[in-house]
Structures are given as structure tokens and as C-alpha cells.
Amino acid sequence: MTSAPLASLAPRELLGRMFAAAVNAAQPEHCIPPHLPEPPRGRTLVIGAGKASAAMAQALERHWPGPLSGLVVTRYGYAVPCERIEIVEAAHPVPDAAGQAAAARLLELVRGLSADDLVICLVSGGGSALLPLPGDGVTLADKQAINRALLASGATIAEMNCVRRHLSAIKGGRLAAACHPARVVNLLISDVPGDNPMDIASGPTVADPTTCADALEIVRRYGLDLPEGARRLLESGAGETVKPGDARLAGVTTRLVATPQMALEAAAAVARDAGVTPLVLGDSIEGEARDVGKVLAGIALQVHRHGQPLPAPCVLLSGGETTVTVRGKGRGGRNVEFLLALAVALDGAPGIHAVAGDTDGVDGQEEIAGAFATPCTLKRAWERGIRPRDRLDDNDGHGFFEALGDSLVTGPTMTNVNDFRAILIT
Incomplete structure (x- = not known):
């Protein structure tokens, strides 16, 4: 211009x-096509979450040379028409039941894939709230209360997402682990300082080096009042995420397609x-x-x-x-x-x-x-x-x-x- x-x-x-x-500069129609991978021998499955994920899915559909299917979840009002990829809307910044149901469907969708299959994961900012699948002992109401408290606490986005990852059943690499042994290509639009993939939508398809102890320290630092189930999940260590070096993530490739x-x-x-x-x-x-x-x-x-x-x-x-x-x-x-x-x-x-x-x-x-x-x-x-x-x-x-x-x-x-x-x- x-x-x-x-x-x-x-x-x-x-x-x-x-x-x-x-x-x-960050519109998916411009930044998605240059980063598309080669089609696989098997199926191509598209998954994703974030405020830009529906537009990313639309751009991918327009430029993908072969068959594909999939599901992405975006914020209410952010859906765009797609022919082969299902678009689901949910609440942001405080999660709702629609987001919880969509997250559960995503996990189910990727189960049973083969090494010949390809998963293209479209992730952008907002994905944390849009994938509110609670960990064991944590309810959706707990996640909503914790999210509100984090948003009002003054915590950085990295600190907020550390807590979210360890209270989740899908974030912190868990979604990528469920895709194994399929190849996973992450196409990310970054909304976080430093562009760290684990902080974009709380990293559902990348490894997480942080720990439950780190999350508890953030809770203590900001004086957050955790529900009992959430505190138990962190204190027991049962909320640990998928760590770097995990064999289930060996086939994951991450590409930043747009950044601040x-x-x-x-x-x-x-x-x-x-x-x-x-x-x-x-x-x-x-x-x-x-x-x-x-x-x-x-x-x-x-x-x-x-x-x-x-x-x-x-x-x-x-x-x-x-x-x-x-x-x-x-x-x-x-x-x-x-x-x-x-x-x-x-x-x-x-x-x-x-x-x-x-x-x-x-x-x-x-x-x-x-x-x-x-x-x-x-x-x-x-x-x-x-x-x-x-x-x-x-x-x-x-x-x-x-x-x-x-x-x-x-x-x-x-x-x-x-x-x-x-x-x-x-």
C-alpha cells in the first residue's frame, strides 16, 4: 500500500x-499458503483452536491440493465458511461448555491415526480459553473461576498459561501426544511476547518444560485461591504435561506463520x-x-x-x-x-x-x-x-x-x- x-x-x-x-500482515490468506507441508500417503486431518483458526482453516482449504477433513474451534463471531473442515464456536476469554465439548471431540478425532497420516494443527491466540478440557478432579466451573482470577491478577501471559497447561487434559503437548504416530505440522500465529510456541494457546501440540511446581509457585505469587480439585492436581504432580524428548512428539514440526x-x-x-x-x-x-x-x-x-x-x-x-x-x-x-x-x-x-x-x-x-x-x-x-x-x-x-x-x-x-x-x- x-x-x-x-x-x-x-x-x-x-x-x-x-x-x-x-x-x-497477519491475515491467514497471506501467511498460511507458504508454510503448507507436502500431502501425506495417508489421511490429512486438520485440527486447531484460536481466534484466527477458522480463517486459517479457510485459507488452508483454498490452497490444499488433496482431500482433508477436520475440526477447529474459534471465538463466537469469528467463524467463516469452510467446506471440509467443521468450525465450532465457543467463549473467550472465559471458557464455556461449547469449548469443553469441542476440546473433547478434538482428542477423540485424532485417536487411531497411523504413521502415514498427517495432522495440520492451526493454532492462534485465544486457544487457551477455547480448549477448556479440565484435568482430573477439575470442573469447568473451576476453570472459569481460575481464568477470571488469572485475568484480574496482573500475571503475565506466560504465567497464566503455565497454570492453565497443568490443569488441562489437552494442553501442554497432550493433543500432539494423542496424534502419535501420525506426523504433526503446527502452523502458529503468535500472540505472545517472545513467540514461544508453548505459550500460544497454552501449547496443546508442543512440549512443555515447566512443571506443576512452577504452576503452584505462580498461584502463590499472585495469591490465587484455587478450588480443591485443582490444587490437588498440582500438588500431586498428576497434572504434569508432556516434556521435551517425549517419543510421542518426535514427529512434530512447528512453523510460526505470523508474529507481532x-x-x-x-x-x-x-x-x-x-x-x-x-x-x-x-x-x-x-x-x-x-x-x-x-x-x-x-x-x-x-x-x-x-x-x-x-x-x-x-x-x-x-x-x-x-x-x-x-x-x-x-x-x-x-x-x-x-x-x-x-x-x-x-x-x-x-x-x-x-x-x-x-x-x-x-x-x-x-x-x-x-x-x-x-x-x-x-x-x-x-x-x-x-x-x-x-x-x-x-x-x-x-x-x-x-x-x-x-x-x-x-x-x-x-x-x-x-x-x-x-x-x-x-
Whole structure:
């Protein structure tokens, strides 16, 4: 895509184009075909889970040269038409019975395969909640309560997924082990900092070096109150996952088909076309969203005041997955929490605009991707009787930006490479 020069583009339009380019770079229709394996002598079975898994299945169907069948589970509203692969919808981020039933069906589907068969596993972010098959002694209600507690705890995605893997009957390599002796090719769209396959959907088809003891330490660290069955599963060691070196995983190949870095590079290309210098700060930035907002505001102000580390016009790009420790009762998400904290820290500094959004189109539990911030954000809020710091304290980022008409609403994007942040200094 060729952009117009900055002088002819409003900052909000340029930021919107960068966000769109980031999402487009991770669309399954573009990133699945180059990574398809050779057809097998036996059957081809497609399985998967995640917000992008249905679109991945559709792309695979369009480009696969032979027969295939299968089942993938995606978030409600994210299904797309497929002819040979069944698409099931379930709840995210808090799991439901539909996801539990789909996970059980996936395990049953892969049993009895031969060494001549091929399993193509399509996994993207959101798969943890969409495959909520509890381990022994753990109920779906337990999984729902644990998921809610983890989401509100401030734990990193790696920490959350460590706990989830050890309370599951399908994650942590268990689904791949059930496929043995068939060959397994994992096609993954990464939504996690560092792109570690075991953290993408809690790694249902890859080995897991972490342990039940690690999961218990995370539970202790965040003061989580585990249901009795879940605690017993971890303390007994019965929840151990499939470890590296397990012979059942010898035929597993993993390919990352889209990552946050690819999305950032696509956005950077849009900026350069518009005459704006991009600076990618990192694709795996973590931490409390409001703290990250303060830090990036400091960098933006250094550019604005001193032309360091580079002069304007420029854009600071970053990805990753921040966290929010929920203390208020507002309508929040990590991207709008970041953006509100950024706006407060910038305090109306001129010439600084920003966008922050989740590339799957859903920030937190709202059907809103994120929002835009401008030098006038705080002034416009005060004029409406809205106190920005109070809204931040109440974790009410969505309520704040929606009241200003600055929400970023995309609908389901059919992909997910996690958070996207762009701070434009003109």
C-alpha cells in the first residue's frame, strides 16, 4: 500500500492505516499458503483452536491440493465458511461448555491415526480459553473461576498459561501426544511476547518444560485461591504435561506463520511511505499497561523536546502483551489502559498522537479493538466533566475513550498478533 505524504494525511488517518497494515500482515490468506507441508500417503486431518483458526482453516482449504477433513474451534463471531473442515464456536476469554465439548471431540478425532497420516494443527491466540478440557478432579466451573482470577491478577501471559497447561487434559503437548504416530505440522500465529510456541494457546501440540511446581509457585505469587480439585492436581504432580524428548512428539514440526514483529514491520513500511521515520521499540513489551504508558510517554516527550533518540516526524511502534491488575469497576482493557495512562503522562503535549489496539479486534472483554489519543484528549474530557485520572483509577479506559468518540472499532479481524501501539510525533 502506498501512503500519501504526512502533510496530506491527518495523524489519526495515518495511525489508522498503520494499524490496518499490521492486521493485514497477519491475515491467514497471506501467511498460511507458504508454510503448507507436502500431502501425506495417508489421511490429512486438520485440527486447531484460536481466534484466527477458522480463517486459517479457510485459507488452508483454498490452497490444499488433496482431500482433508477436520475440526477447529474459534471465538463466537469469528467463524467463516469452510467446506471440509467443521468450525465450532465457543467463549473467550472465559471458557464455556461449547469449548469443553469441542476440546473433547478434538482428542477423540485424532485417536487411531497411523504413521502415514498427517495432522495440520492451526493454532492462534485465544486457544487457551477455547480448549477448556479440565484435568482430573477439575470442573469447568473451576476453570472459569481460575481464568477470571488469572485475568484480574496482573500475571503475565506466560504465567497464566503455565497454570492453565497443568490443569488441562489437552494442553501442554497432550493433543500432539494423542496424534502419535501420525506426523504433526503446527502452523502458529503468535500472540505472545517472545513467540514461544508453548505459550500460544497454552501449547496443546508442543512440549512443555515447566512443571506443576512452577504452576503452584505462580498461584502463590499472585495469591490465587484455587478450588480443591485443582490444587490437588498440582500438588500431586498428576497434572504434569508432556516434556521435551517425549517419543510421542518426535514427529512434530512447528512453523510460526505470523508474529507481532511482522505486523510492526508492515506498519513501519506505511510510516516510511508517508515520510515518517519509524522506530520499533520492541515486539514483546510486557508489564502493567499504565506503567508502560508512562514510560513510552517519557520517550515521546524526549523526541518532542530534544529530537532524541530521533527527530520528528517519527512514530514509535511497539507490540507485546501488557497486563492490568484490576482494582476498579470500569470497562477496561490493557490497550485503552495503556493509552489513557499515556495521555495523562503527556498532559496535552502538542504534536503527539497515538493509537493502541488489539489486533484481534477485542481489547479486554469489549468488542472494541482500542482507541486513539490526541493532544486534546484531556482537554476534551475535562470539558465533558470527565476526570481522566479517576477513570484510570477505575480501570475505565473503554468508558473514557467511548465518551470522547475515540474508540477504535474493527469487528472481528480473523487474526491475532497481540497488541499494537503507535505514537506519532509530528
